[in-house]
Amino acid sequence: MTTKFTVIGQRVHNVDGTEKVTGSAKYTFDVVLPNMLYGKVKRSPYPHAKILKIDTSKAKKLIGVKAVVTGKDTLGRKQGIWRRFPELCDEEILCRTKVRYIGDPVAAVAAIDEDTAEEALDLIEVEYEPLPAVFDPLEAIKEDAPQVHDGVELNININRHIEWGDVDEAFQKCDHIREDQYKCSSQAHVCMETHDAVASFGHNGKLTVWTSSQSSYYIQRLYADMLDMKESDIRVMNRHTGGGFGSKFELDSAQFPAAILSQKLCQPVKIVLSREEEFTATKRRTPMYYFLKLGATKDGKLLAKEARVITEGGAYTAMGATALYLTGFFSSFPYKYPNYRYDGYRVYTNTAVTSAMRGFGAPQSTFVGESQLDMMAEDLGIDPIEIRRKNGMTPNYEVPGQAFIQSCGLHQCLDKIEDHIKKRGKLPPNHGIGVSAYGFMSGGIFNWFNTPYAFSAAVVRINIDGKVDLYTGACDIGQGSNTTLSMICAEELGVKLEDVRIFSGDTGICPPDLGAWGSRETLMNGNAVKRAAADAKRQLLEFAAAHMGANIVYDLDIKDRWVHLVDRPERGVSYFDIVKAAIRGKDGNAIMGRGYYTPHRKGMISPAYSFGVQIAEVAVDPETGRYKLVNVTTAHESGTVVNPLGIEGQLEGAIMMAGGYGYCEDQPMDDGKILNPSIADYKLIRSLDMPETEILEIDTYEPEGPFGAKEAGEGLTNPTAGAIGNAIYKAVGVRINDLPITPEKVFKALREKKQKAK
Amino acid sequence: MKKELKFKVNGQPYDIFVKPKALLSDVLRIELGLTGTKRGCNSSSCGACTVMLNGMAVKSCSVLALQANGAEVVTVEGLAKGNKLSPLQRAFLDHGSYQCGFCTPGMLMSSTALLTENPKPTKEEIKEGIDGNICRCTGYNSIIRAITAVVKGDYKEAK
Numbered sequence: 080m081t082t083k084f085t086v087i088g089q090r091v092h093n094v095d096g097t098e099k100v101t102g103s104a105k106y107t108f109d110v111v112l113p114n115m116l117y118g119k120v121k122r123s124p125y126p127h128a129k130i131l132k133i134d135t136s137k138a139k140k141l142i143g144v145k146a147v148v149t150g151k152d153t154l155g156r157k158q159g160i161w162r163r164f165p166e167l168c169d170e171e172i173l174c175r176t177k178v179r180y181i182g183d184p185v186a187a188v189a190a191i192d193e194d195t196a197e198e199a200l201d202l203i204e205v206e207y208e209p210l211p212a213v214f215d216p217l218e219a220i221k222e223d224a225p226q227v228h229d230g231v232e233l234n235i236n237i238n239r240h241i242e243w244g245d246v247d248e249a250f251q252k253c254d255h256i257r258e259d260q261y262k263c264s265s266q267a268h269v270c271m272e273t274h275d276a277v278a279s280f281g282h283n284g285k286l287t288v289w290t291s292s293q294s295s296y297y298i299q300r301l302y303a304d305m306l307d308m309k310e311s312d313i314r315v316m317n318r319h320t321g322g323g324f325g326s327k328f329e330l331d332s333a334q335f336p337a338a339i340l341s342q343k344l345c346q347p348v349k350i351v352l353s354r355e356e357e358f359t360a361t362k363r364r365t366p367m368y369y370f371l372k373l374g375a376t377k378d379g380k381l382l383a384k385e386a387r388v389i390t391e392g393g394a395y396t397a398m399g400a401t402a403l404y405l406t407g408f409f410s411s412f413p414y415k416y417p418n419y420r421y422d423g424y425r426v427y428t429n430t431a432v433t434s435a436m437r438g439f440g441a442p443q444s445t446f447v448g449e450s451q452l453d454m455m456a457e458d459l460g461i462d463p464i465e466i467r468r469k470n471g472m473t474p475n476y477e478v479p480g481q482a483f484i485q486s487c488g489l490h491q492c493l494d495k496i497e498d499h500i501k502k503r504g505k506l507p508p509n510h511g512i513g514v515s516a517y518g519f520m521s522g523g524i525f526n527w528f529n530t531p532y533a534f535s536a537a538v539v540r541i542n543i544d545g546k547v548d549l550y551t552g553a554c555d556i557g558q559g560s561n562t563t564l565s566m567i568c569a570e571e572l573g574v575k576l577e578d579v580r581i582f583s584g585d586t587g588i589c590p591p592d593l594g595a596w597g598s599r600e601t602l603m604n605g606n607a608v609k610r611a612a613a614d615a616k617r618q619l620l621e622f623a624a625a626h627m628g629a630n631i632v633y634d635l636d637i638k639d640r641w642v643h644l645v646d647r648p649e650r651g652v653s654y655f656d657i658v659k660a661a662i663r664g665k666d667g668n669a670i671m672g673r674g675y676y677t678p679h680r681k682g683m684i685s686p687a688y689s690f691g692v693q694i695a696e697v698a699v700d701p702e703t704g705r706y707k708l709v710n711v712t713t714a715h716e717s718g719t720v721v722n723p724l725g726i727e728g729q730l731e732g733a734i735m736m737a738g739g740y741g742y743c744e745d746q747p748m749d750d751g752k753i754l755n756p757s758i759a760d761y762k763l764i765r766s767l768d769m770p771e772t773e774i775l776e777i778d779t780y781e782p783e784g785p786f787g788a789k790e791a792g793e794g795l796t797n798p799t800a801g802a803i804g805n806a807i808y809k810a811v812g813v814r815i816n817d818l819p820i821t822p823e824k825v826f827k828a829l830r831e832k833k834q835k836a837k
Numbered sequence: 838m839k840k841e842l843k844f845k846v847n848g849q850p851y852d853i854f855v856k857p858k859a860l861l862s863d864v865l866r867i868e869l870g871l872t873g874t875k876r877g878c879n880s881s882s883c884g885a886c887t888v889m890l891n892g893m894a895v896k897s898c899s900v901l902a903l904q905a906n907g908a909e910v911v912t913v914e915g916l917a918k919g920n921k922l923s924p925l926q927r928a929f930l931d932h933g934s935y936q937c938g939f940c941t942p943g944m945l946m947s948s949t950a951l952l953t954e955n956p957k958p959t960k961e962e963i964k965e966g967i968d969g970n971i972c973r974c975t976g977y978n979s980i981i982r983a984i985t986a987v988v989k990g991d992y993k994e995a996k
Contacts, residue, residue, distance in 0.1 A: 092930045092931070093930075093933070093935075095938070096930045096935070097922070097930065098938075099935050099938030099941050100922065100926040100929045100930055100935065100938075100941060100945065101873070101913065101914070101916070101917055101922070101926065102871075102872070102873020102874070102912065102913035102914050102941075102942045103873065103914075104938050105872070106875075106939065108872075108875065108876070109866075109872035268973075269971075269973050270937075270939075270973060271875070271877050271883065271885055271937060271939035271940045271971065271972070271973055271974075272875070272877075272937070272939045273877075319937070319938060319939075320937060321875075321937045321938070321939030322936075322937040322939060322973050322974060324973070353879065354877065354878040354879065354880070354883075556937060557936035557937025557938065557939075557974050558936065559936065724932075724933035725933065727933060727979065728933045728936050728974065728975050728976075728979060730976075731975060731976030731977075731978050731979060732936065732972075732973075732974045732975050732976040733976070734976050735972075735973070735975075735976035735977065736973065757878065757880060757882065758877070758878045758880070758882035758883045758971065759880060759882040763971065763973075765968050765971065765977075766964045766965075766967045766968050766970075766977040766980075766981065767964050767965065767968045769964075769976060769977045769978060771978075772976065772978050
């Protein structure tokens with residue numbers, strides 16, 4: 080690149096930073112409106128039951144209660160985010176006839192305060208007829224298993240097949256084949272702000288909603304489906320959002336009941352889920368049974384891989400269909416398998432719904448794949464780095480029939496990590512270093528939501544004082560997209576970051592964007608923002624050319640608020656003067672630029688992929704199995720780094736979440752009841768458990784991305800569980816094939832190993 | 838029956854009436870409109886509601902408002918002096934020690950209380966000081982770096 084960036088790559092404060100460190104940032108949780116009521120949701124105590132009768136009369140009589148609603152107050156529609164396939168839209172949110180998991184909503188109350196609403200819940204009498212229930216997907220696919228949804232054969236919600244090459248023939252040519260089984264656990268998102276919404280219907284029949292969300296557009300459209308409204312009569316605003324991680328882009332049990340209650344009363348209704356509801360009745364990471372077969376030549380060339388997966392779907396489809404597909408696709412990552420086959424089944428169970436969570440099926444596939452690959456390397460007597468180098472993806476590689484990978488820095492990452500391991504030198508006894516390689520997508524291509532809109536859009540308005548308003552439907556959920564997108568806008572326009580003010584996540588004023596999921600904002604929305612800024616800039620440069628009397632042979636540009644000839648940068652004029660002239664010359668209209676982005680002809684999965692290699696160092700106490708995460712170092716490439724402080728935060732934060740997935744986070748159940756629905760009981764990594772973290776940045780340039788940038792959000796969640804598993808094995812020689820790798824499991828494995836040795 | 842609560846919040850005296858079972862966090866948020874203090878669990882496990890009560894960090898979701906009678910409470914809104922941010926606030930900005938920002942008020946209050954009590958904590962003491970606060974976004978290390986920078990004297994108190 081010959082162009083020097085003036086904004087991109089700078090270590091800047093987030094555009095909303097001062098609001099966040101002063102407590103003035105307004106979250107949905109903080110929204111208070113005149114005449115506002117507080118809502119609460121009544122939920123099923125049974126994993127599977129018929130609703131025979133709901134009596135709300137006593138609750139309605141309680142002083143302070145304004146309304147009680149049940150499924151009968153809805154249009155009785157079923158919704159789901161895979162809108163393209165009506166059979167996958169299977170969730171009523173307020174159940175009318177049947178409940179399918181403990182926590183399924185059956186009624187909701189609006190009252191003058193939370194305490195009154197809570198009290199009213201106990202007065203709602205629901206008569207159930209409990210039905211036989213099924214909790215484990217391996218049980219649910221049996222012939223005589225209870226049916227979670229009528230007419231769904233063997234409870235199989237959806238299946239996926241991916242195949243290329245000739246897998247069976249290739250296995251016959253392999254010198255060595257491994258077959259292994261794994262179990263990947265669930266994980267809760269644990270957003271610090273629980274799901275919440277303030278819904279306000281006016282007497283004009285229009286709905287306004289403040290909600291903590293990853294996609295205002297999806298929520299707007301899903302409301303329209305469920306309420307039989309025009310989507311433009313619904314305004315959804317995502318202000319500051321206290322975390323998402325995949326849990327906040329489907330219509331949820333705060334948003335929908337709040338709207339139904341508000342519709343009845345024409346008063347604003349606020350529902351904030353409790354932490355217990357958050358753990359038991361929102362969506363979660365998909366548990367998976369994994370069966371892997373891997374074949375290689377004796378010098379470590381991987382010839383064939385077969386993956387068979389059965390996932391615990393829980394009660395409804397949600398985003399589980401995507402997780403099922405992506406875990407299958409990413410089971411081939413980040414290696415060049417000439418022959419590959421995947422069969423995945425998502426099975427309905429009477430448990431809390433499993434859906435999207437950061438990494439989206441890839442943390443599971445990376446844990447199992449990287450564990451097995453290390454064992455393969457050991458069987459063959461090959462170094463773990465070497466086997467990854469021998470088979471790793473390279474730039475301009477086509478995953479047969481699936482995807483085209485342009486930029487790929489995997490091999491540079493492997494080199495850097497190898498150096499880093501050498502530098503760490505000889506480890507103390509019972510310490511081990513495990514390696515794990517990964518890749519991830521920069522947003523999804525498949526239009527399962529069935530939107531007619533461009534996937535990303537932005538509008539740029541330049542005002543008379545040269546200040547820039549940027550409008551986009553992108554949602555900042557903490558990942559920093561407001562900052563990254565403002566930086567892209569400022570860079571393209573040639574102004575300073577402080578000249579840009581972003582308005583995002585408000586369907587009333589912003590062009591639609593699919594939102595923050597699948598690590599899509601930087602690449603997809605970034606492209607839309609860059610194009611919108613370029614459109615506005617072109618209009619300015621037309622005036623500049625006339626104003627400067629520049630000959631047509633001169634190319635003009637703007638950098639750092641200076642409009643100039645590209646070849647003779649000293650010849651130029653102030654950006655502010657050109658803006659004033661341009662607006663006058665346009666009949667006094669502010670300069671408006673528009674930009675859109677939808678990936679075309681980029682394969683089936685994503686327009687770009689990022690790569691990395693991570694190592695974890697653990698110190699194990701061989702007597703007790705207790706271990707400490709000492710250090711996690713990641714060599715990572717994400718194309719051009721737009722916002723370095725943001726990427727560091729994504730990386731370290733991912734280690735907290737993915738380390739937790741490997742080490743301690745789990746949702747044990749007893750007959751469909753989650754046993755640890757509180758932060759005290761749900762173990763996650765706190766500051767004292769957090770390992771040292773180091774980042775080794777690798778330079779790459781992604782041709783498809785804005786200024787060469789690509790994903791840096793979710794991919795980082797993929798490697799850590801595998802790195803921990805491999806490190807434990809290096810340290811004390813035991814392998815744990817079911818997550819999380821708790822000290823208790825390590826202890827048991829060590830004891831077994833000792834007994835076998837006797 | 839509501840009872841009288843006289844206390845100071847961020848230096849401002851208040852004389853109000855609250856229900857005996859009202860939590861300090863709810864009174865700060867709802868009665869006084871100080872919504873910087875968050876609620877993440879309502880069971881003193883996550884630290885998002887941390888405020889300073891007579892100089893000590895407490896989880897305001899587990900303190901009855903009436904227990905603060907006669908006390909001095911500092912919330913995140915009280916950290917800046919006018920338009921001047923506190924050293925910790927500036928350090929958090931520079932080190933990117935926040936993402937979604939929902940835990941940040943509690944995190945700032947725990948670290949402010951830590952440095953009030955122990956201006957020169959070791960790294961381990963810093964980790965212990967914020968161990969009651971969960972952050973799901975940052976992975977803590979950028980927060981620890983920010984506090985360390987303040988301890989080293991990189992950020993002076995605004996005049």
